[in-house]
Amino acid sequence: MAPRPRIASGPADVKVNLADMTMFDALRFQIAGLVAGSFDHAFWTVDVLRACQVQPAIWHASLALMALHQSQRPQTVETFLRARHEKLSMTHSTAAIRHVIALTRQRHLSQAERETLLLASLLLAALSTMQGDLPQAVMHSGNCIQLFHQWRFWEQHRSSATRRGSMLNADSIGAIIAHVELQLLSRLKHINVPPWGTPGSPPKCSDVSFRSSTDAYHEFQPLFTSLVGLWQYADMGVKAQPRPQIDMRHPYLVEFQRWKVKFDALRASGASAGVDAESMLTLHLHWHFMHIGLTANIYIGEVAFDEFLPVFRDLVVEAGELLRVLPTSPSADMTARPAFSFTMSVVEGLFWAGHGCRDPATRRDILHLIKVWPRREGIWDNSLMAAMLETSIGLEENAWRSASRGGACCCTCVAGSFICNDHRINNHIVEFLPGGRARVTFETVGDRRGNKPGFVTTLP
Structure with missing residues (x-):
């Protein structure tokens, strides 16, 4: 694990007061436990903290996010304390946006400044999500994705370390943005940029063995997003359409098979067992999701996913196992909102499994898992996902x-x-x-x- 960056007192051209440093200390020592998911611990504890020290936009966006989180803690019952945190969050978010606008007006941007715009957009999207302002979250996410494609950031993907002049690890930021793009591609049709290059040409798996589940995640997430983008681009979700002469999924199947060989070797080695149970289970679940999407004969109509009923039932069992190893909420209040995270979304996969499955009992088991999932993995609210699936089931079963x-x-x-x-x-x-x-x-x-x-x- 990379060491935490040496802590200063904020960017050189930012005036820092006691309230800011108190919030920054909370960011340093609490942020990973609050928002880090299965794979982005280093992103929060290294990349974000490093960027905070040199980029005012990231300093302000990070403190805004932390202050908002403090205001929403169940323990923050005093109205004046909640209001103080909310005011601090608003002050820093306004300052962050001001710095972002100033950067966008520059004609030429350095590598670090480009990374600042990407990271600030992600943090502001997270902030808007936690505020419940989903249109604003989509706007910030869309800006991030547009810049990511404009600068062809995926070409830096799978770098062995941060490049000279960079603040961020290209693997980490690339996988997170791929996840954000996946969430928008899935249902929001206004983002039409084909992901990760040319449709039909998936990202390539490297020949290097996985040393950790994080390595496996860094290769899986862009492939996952690329395939979903292909479905959107080719309109493959329209069931019972004529079968094309060439199945555009084949190149993706080849790359996912290469990924699976390396992942199975990692599992067999035991290198990630025990201490990494959450992330290994998460990846294994997503392999099932993707295997269904890669191999289902969608051209035969309504029965396309029926052959995967045993897989859907296995997913329910494995998701239940994962639920038991997820970090428990610091609050015993089961009505508290799920913790926000950028981690790859299990709920997203469960939603699509419940959508494809036609077995009433299995669908309701999947629906129950979505309703009780303790983490909000991206901009999609779990209660909205559950309501969408429940409505789909009702419409189909009562048609x-x-x-x-x-x-x-x-x-x-x-x-x-x-x-x-x-x-x-x-x-x-x-x-x-x-x-x-x-x-x-x-x-x-x-x-x-x-x-x-x-x-x-x-x-x-």
Whole structure:
């Protein structure tokens, strides 16, 4: 593990007061336990702290995030203390945005300044997410992704260490941005930049063996995002479409098989066992998610995912095991909001598993896991994900009651046992609203084929 950076008193051109240093001490010693997930411990304890020392935008954005977190702690019951933290957070977030705007007006940016814009956008996205301002979180995330592609940052990916003039480890920042992009690609159609280069040309796995689960994560996440981007680009989610002559997933399958060989070797070595149980289970779960997406015969319609029912049931078991090893919340209050993290999202994968599965009992087991998951892994709120899945299940399982949605002549649903192709939910289009809510459009295969508007509701 990389050593923590030597701590100074903030960037040279920033005036620091006692309240700032108190909050920075909280950032230094608490941030990893509060927001670090399975793979980004070094990102928070090394990269962010290093950048805080030299870049005012990162200093202010980090303190804003920490102050907001302090204001939302269940123990912060005193109104005046909560208000003081909220005011401090607002002051620093305003200063961070001011420094970001100043950087964007420069004609030429150094490597460190480019990294500052990427990192500041990520931190501001996290801040907006914790505030419940999801439209703002999407805006900051979109800015980060746009710059990432504009500067072709993935070409620095898998660097052995931070480059000269860099503050950040390219592996770490690349994987986090890939995860953020994955979350936007999944349902928010307004971000159309094909991820990680040309669709059909996935990132290449290196020949170097994995020494840790973090190494495996750094290669997995860009591949994962690239494949989801391919599905969006090729509209592969439209079930029962004509089978193409060439399956564009094949190059991805080759790279994921190479990744799996190295991952299996890491598991067999025992190098990450015990102390790394959370991250190894997380990666194994995501391998299942991706294996389904790579091998499902989506061209046969509504039965495409039925052959994976044993895998869906295994996912429920493995997710339950992972839930037991996740760090427990510092509060015993089960109504407290899940802790925020940039880590790769298990809830995201469970959502898509529940979407693909048609077995009623297994779907409800998956839904229960999403509802009780203790960590918010990215901008998507767990309660919103649960509400979306629950609505999808209700629409699909009750479609047989109404002939108006697909037409009685098209519907072959059997109550409680079969959902026909026309009534399968094929697409979710999400518009984030103020207050953490969202307007969601649920489109079935029949809706898209008949150019119908779909079912629209506000959740949660």
